[in-house]
Amino acid sequence: MAHHIVIVDDNGTNARLIKMLLEIDGFQATVCRNIKQAIEAAGIADAFVVDYHLSDNEFGIELLVAIRAGETSAREDTPFILTSGDHRQIDGAINAGANLFMLKPYPPSDLSKALQSILE
Secondary structure, rough: OEEEEEEOOOOOHHHHHHHHHHHHHOOOEEOOOOOOHHHHHHHOEEEEEOOOEEOOOOEHHHHHHHHHOOOOOOOOOOOEEEEEEEEEHHHHHHHHHOEEEEEOOOHHHHHHHHHHHHHH
């Protein structure tokens, strides 16, 4: 059975592209545009790929903190990749419990490889 990845990105074009590329690589993927949608989908997630800066003053790290604190239906240790074009967010992401921080832009194949490695 394919691993299910929850993608959280407020940019629809980016989200659809990541979803398509992950599905080509054999993953199932669900796209969420905000943290509320991601919390609703948390129970199906084998891993999360989340943009740091979301719309409406939301930050992906808030979802990470909620998951690690057991405040969602996701397992507290669910793999979590935080992405951003801002390299200054790396330390905060790792300190909050992200398995990996990926600086945008990154080659799509790197995301699939990272997910496969984290999920093994």
